[in-house]
Amino acid sequence: MNDVSQAGSVTRDAVGIIDVVLEGGPVDLPADLRSRRVARAEEKIKVLHYGGYEHFERGAFPEAVGLPVVFRWTGRTRIAE
Incomplete structure (x- = not known):
């Protein structure tokens, strides 16, 4: 029987997460939105x-x-009302 601890699952999940920076786009896009963590597959x-x-x-x-x-800005879409 394999011992599967919670710490092990956290480590496995963390392997699929990367740090990204958003580059380009509107100059008034807040700095805190430009740095994030996303799934490696994104x-x-x-x-x-x-x-x-x-x-x-x-x-x-x-x-x-x-x-x-680095993720680069490609465009903007408006929200339909």
């Missing part, structure tokens, strides 16, 4: 901002060890 991120969504996509550069992954 290719796109959208951020609610002033009645719309700012869209960011993962950059084409390979991940550097210890540095956040």
